[in-house]
Amino acid sequence: MKQDWNPLEGIMVERCCVLSMRAHSSSPASSFLIRSFTDPLPCSVFAFRASWSADDWIDDDPFPASSFGEAAVDNSLFPSLRSLGNDVPALVNLAFLRSFQRILAEGRLHAEVHRVVAEKKQIVFTGHSFGGAMSVLATIWLLEQCVKFDNNSQVIPFCLTFGSPLVGDGVFCHSLHREGWSRCFFHFVMPLDIIPRILLTPLASCKEELQAILHLACPKYLYFSLDVIGNSQLVAFFYSTILRNALLLSCHRACLAMGCANPFFGSLSAFVKLSPYRPFGTYCFFTRKGRLVNFKNSDAILHLLFYCLQLNPEQELAEVAYGSLKEHLQYDTKVKEYLEVQYFVDVDYLERIPLSINDTLSNDRQVFGVNFEDLDLNVEARLRLRAAGELEKQKQKNQENFDAKYCKIQEALRCLNDYRVTCEIRGLGYYDTFKLQQDPEDFNANVKRLELAGLWDEILEMLRRYDLPDSFESRAEWVRLGTTYRQIVEPLDIANYYRHSKNEDTGPYIANGRPKRYRCVQRWYEQSRRMAAGLSSESCFWAMVEDLCTDANNNRPYEDVRDKVLELERKVLRWMTNDKLGKDVLFHNSTFAIWWKALPEHHKSESCIASLMSKG
Structure with missing residues (x-):
């Protein structure tokens, strides 16, 4: 716009x-x-x-x-x-x-x-x-x-309010x-x-x-x-x-x-x-002299x-209380005065507001083009405005600190992506290889997973306290990085979760075990694309498979889980078509393939992913 x-x-x-x-x-x-x-x-x-x-x-x-x-x-x-x-x-x-x-x-x-x-x-x-x-x-x-x-x-539309x-x-x-x-x-x-x-x-x-x-x-x-x-x-x-x-x-x-x-x-x-x-x-x-002083800091x-x-x-x-009600109805008069003067000032550098009109190091009219005395601001008020400016400045510094770690996160993700390629070459697949944890490469991948979790949890804590600029979550480069992180690392978290049978104590991963960092970056992506909540859940694919495997191991009848199976198959078809899932999902010895092959024959023959599974 x-x-x-x-x-x-x-x-x-x-x-x-x-x-x-x-x-x-x-x-x-x-x-x-x-x-x-x-x-x-x-x-x-x-x-x-x-x-x-x-x-x-x-x-x-x-x-x-x-x-x-x-x-x-x-x-x-x-x-x-x-x-x-x-x-x-x-x-x-x-x-x-x-x-x-x-x-x-x-x-x-x-x-x-x-x-x-x-x-x-x-x-x-x-x-x-x-x-x-x-x-x-x-x-x-x-x-x-x-x-x-x-x-x-x-x-874009504009909105002008008066005494709102x-x-x-x-x-x-x-x-x-x-x-x-x-x-x-x-x-x-x-x-x-x-x-x-x-x-x-x-x-x-x-x-x-x-x-x-x-x-x-x-x-x-x-x-x-x-x-x-x-x-x-x-x-x-x-x-x-x-x-x-x-x-x-x-x-x-x-x-x-x-x-x-x-x-x-x-x-x-x-x-x-x-x-x-x-x-x-x-x-x-409006100042007493009919000028406008503009502020953006909340x-x-x-x-x-x-x-x-x-x-x-x-x-x-x-007298003042009564005057405040009359002043509410005098905007048209003040606006005409403003148009005659045609003078307004944007106050952006709040941390530089002088505490006194006699401050020779930073006179307010020299810095901002307006005399703050027109707003009747005492020293205490000026101090609070400066504190508001310093807080916003600190948020920018926090963002710069994370921007400095951007490349470090990228490098860790590149290492894990190389590990994923290696797993596919070995023929078992990314998820299942990591879940088994049989080789030193699997251990190194786990170390990277934990390092990245620490970095993203630090970001999440900053967001929780609103210690980052409001625009941070909409920055395209961080939305892309968060999405890449979720797609590469969350399958490893799911593998670790079910490898240690945490579902037996905590319950299903999606409902009870999914870390907030993945939920958060998923919301970033969905908001940036104006998608309905939950539509970009492909990184949870293996958790959906594991839950259905648990149902099968508990001998739940097919009729009881039929709707869940059909829903997963529809998602798999959409995600595979849009390249949201790797080819290792279809490997004949993957957890998904083994589970799917155990489904009733009449279901598999009519399945929307039957052709995909035959290629695997």
Whole structure:
């Protein structure tokens, strides 16, 4: 997919902002507006309507019973939103997910998007407040569709949100980075706007208060005053609650980034439930001078969501809380100011942020082109931003360390591949020769197997802790290496497993004995090819054979295992056709051939692999 256009250039930001605000006054039956433009290039903008009902922000469904309202993402809609290393789905706000599912069920979104795609126009999804959350899910939905049909010629969609709440958790953020989709999202945030921070607090316990706040934030109350509200204490309480929860989360993330060993912070999450939601994409923060400062680091954005809310000593809490609601409705004004200035800055080198404006070694305006004082960042805030940058830098170093071991892994795999060729020449086959362990070459192969297991387990542990860049698992060279490793080495693990009769104590290899490293690299490959889970399981072939051999040794009747036999034969035919299995599988004295020849004659005569077996 191509990205030939920067949505921050030109007047597209203003157009999206105006349409997002205009969508609020659209018909309740209409979930979004559509407008087409011809410059700076042919495009269609989908602007989603906001919702001021608490039911659309926090779901009453008690499963899962979470005070933050998160739930596992719909895998049928968003198959890419999961962690490959930890094999867990992303979590999203359940109310947002169900609202988007209802929009899809209407059918209009799918039809309109299909029309615009057919016209080869750029698609931009946008929304203000709740509408921003809908535009985020719509963008990911379309990205999934483009990838599903391998539509590389399609220009990627963009998403511009204004005052949007957070949508998903850390896995959600990680997945978008891994797929390279984070670059499609731009979130505009006013310094004091409370709505982008609202999901940092447990809303399930204060749904009535949330409804009152949303009612006050509705555009038709734009010109209300504190006197008219008559409930300034509620607004102040809600603001302080969000501020307190944002502080706890910021402290927790900062301690993790700084490697704090204080046991208090290690047990904090066991006693205090912290929000699972995390920012992703590019966050464009407005400064007091009408400029935009752009951040991409998720932890840095999380810290800014807290620190930009800080009160000045002379300000009253109620006044600031009220101002935060009014600021939520002033994006169109700020966007016009931005267009007049035409000035925005990307902050990439967080570890170089100076701790003081008087830092003569690295003045922030010289380094970044912006004065961080415009964001009211104190020394503590700057320190946390630097820690977030250092953490990302450390992840890059970890990746470089493994890249340095890449050739070592390749060399070990070459040795094992040579061993496999030698086994075939000897006439017994790779799997069966290793299982017997009769020659010194078999012992050397086992040493290589164990060395590689240590290296890959080290990678897996890094992935489990998210200590590698999010993009690591999608790097083509590592996906290829992981696939080669699985195809060459896993048969040896299976041989070792059944040679020592581990199945008698632990159970079948696939269900109970398969190491996580093989499951992980298999998911890498399947995700890269957009394959359904389990379709690339040829490296487990010998485990399937061994399980059927066990059934035969236990005198299980053919009728009881007939379905398993037919399924294996269909897989063998497909894998042999696609060169996924070696020719040694068909050797007349292989474990597979001996097992197959013992099947009933009527089955063998009608088998889909009968011709293959006759060649063996």
